[in-house]
Amino acid sequence: MTIEAPADTPLPAPPPNRLLTAPILPTLVRLAIPNTIAMLGTALVAVAETSYIGRLGTEPLAAIALVFPFAMLTQMMSAGAMGGGVSSAISRALGAGDTHRAGVLALHAILIGIGGGLMFTLVMLLFGRPLFALLGGRGDVLEQACSYSVVLFSGAVSIWLVNTLASILRGTGDMILPAGALLGVAALQVVIGGALGLGLFGMPRLGMPGVASGQAIAFTIGSMFLLIYLASGRSRLRLQLRAFSFQRPIFVDILKIGALACLAPLQSVLTILIFTKVLASYGTTTLAGYGIGSRLEFLLIPIAFAVGVASIPMVGMAIGAGDIARARRVAWTAGVVSAVIVGLVGAVLAIWPALWVSLFTADPAVTAAAHTYFHLAGPGFGFFGLGVTLYFASQGAAKVGGPVLAATGRLVLVALGGWALVAFGAPASAMFAMVAVAMVVYGLGSAAAIYLTRWVK
Structure with missing residues (x-):
């Protein structure tokens, strides 16, 4: 035996969306x-x-x-x-x-x-x-x-x-x-x-x-x-x-x-190819040292990716619900989390690069090149993590143009800066310092884009 509810009984409210x-x-x-x-x-x-x-x-x-x-x-x-x-x-x-x-x-x-x-x-x-x-x-x-x-x-x-x-x-x-x-x-x-x-x-x-x-x-x-x-x-x-x-x-x-977001991975791959090509002119030792450093970068990207992808539904649902303030808080929180984790790894290796480099080589020349890379580029890792994560958070808000433009700035800096440094006979250390500068440009450029772009439902 079942008891039917009166016709005017209100339907139960849907469960609240936890992500909101x-x-x-x-x-x-x-x-x-x-x-x-x-x-x-x-x-x-x-x-x-x-x-x-x-x-x-x-x-x-x-x-x-x-x-x-x-x-x-x-x-x-x-x-x-x-x-x-x-x-x-x-x-x-x-x-x-x-x-x-x-x-x-x-x-x-x-x-x-x-x-x-x-x-x-x-x-x-x-x-x-x-x-x-x-x-x-x-x-x-x-x-x-x-x-x-x-x-x-x-x-x-x-x-x-x-x-x-x-x-x-x-x-x-x-x-x-x-x-x-x-x-x-x-x-x-x-x-x-x-x-x-x-x-x-x-x-x-x-x-x-x-x-x-x-x-x-x-x-x-x-x-x-x-x-x-x-x-x-x-x-x-x-x-x-x-x-x-x-x-x-x-x-x-x-x-x-x-x-539009597909431009970012194209730019990332092109940036790596250009920088590798430029560094090849400095000799095998320098290129090998950079290879050891870039291998760590590839292992850190999943952290920034994971935090960024996690922010997309939180930002997107807040945007869909009209809660723009919460969407922005999610984006900034995700960016800071990624910057702190990735930046901490970069800072540790900038001080003690042997923790990573000794796993791959005992060659003194390659070790010296890799140490120079981490000393100069390591402090920029946190900005790179910030940029990658904010790129994903901006996707949740359907406002990805700014971070893509920041990636373009990084690509242009590496291409033109690399050409200029080679043309003027700069040492390899200057190239490694440029890597850090390019990361800072990417991270701060993405942050500026988020800050200046108006997010709407």
Whole structure:
């Protein structure tokens, strides 16, 4: 027997959105921890793959160096740039209480992810060989790079789909499931890539294509898992499959942030390539010393990324709800947290660089170059962490132009400053000091952009 409520009984109020009311710092830390673990897991995959490829020979090691910038670019664009646009749009819709729009946005985001993956597949299959040759690939090194690239970028759609679907879930405030999925993909990539690349566990030894197959297969499995999870209705939004239709304003809502944000990873990769090219003129010792320092930078980026990505749904939902003051507090809190953590590491190594450098070399000349790098560039690390995190926070507010412009300033400074220093015969220490200045310009430029830009609902 059931008792029906009278017709005029008011419906229960929906549960309050915790991301709009919870204390900022504890919530930010709670959301950032799963992302940090997932990003560190992804970094360990790169170490494992390098180990596999090192066993295949010197030519494969040189070949992976040619492919690496493009592999990083597709990850940075799909996870950080376009992914941030996806998370921002969905979190703003949820903050405004429009769950239907959030579901429609998710479907359009999936289409964008498929399109982005197909674009990378087309570009790298058609132009991969000339690009690798332009970077200096010759003979067997070029062939090995092409064999790896063809397999890897044939699965680019899966890479984009995993990162897009993870960004959809992050936009709802769910950080644990995407982090778990990425860790699962990383584990599969290590096992499958090692088995097929080196011929382990009775599998055929496929070499470089086998290592690339590990990534393609792992991301395909990951994309299927996340698609099934979203379609099951267990996530915090429902995919609006029955009511779906192509809507230009929905695409614009995502692309106006994601497409502009894609300039930032392009600039980052270009900055690294330019600076590496400039430093090569100072000799192998200086370049090796910089390589040891830049390796630490790549390990610190996941921290700034994790905090920044955690801030996107908090900023986006506050913007959607019209609470602009809270959105700004979230952005500044995230920036300070990242700057303190990354800056502390930089400060420690500026004083005691041997803590890191001794792990990689005992060569006195290389050690001296690396020590000089940390003494001069280490104090700038905190500004770099600030800039990266504020870039993501600005995505949550759909105001990413300023931080992208700050990244442009860093690129111009490295390009023109590097050329001028070489032209005037400046020592390598001046180049390392310029790295610190470029980081400061990026961090303070991003902060100024956040401060001066008007955020609206």
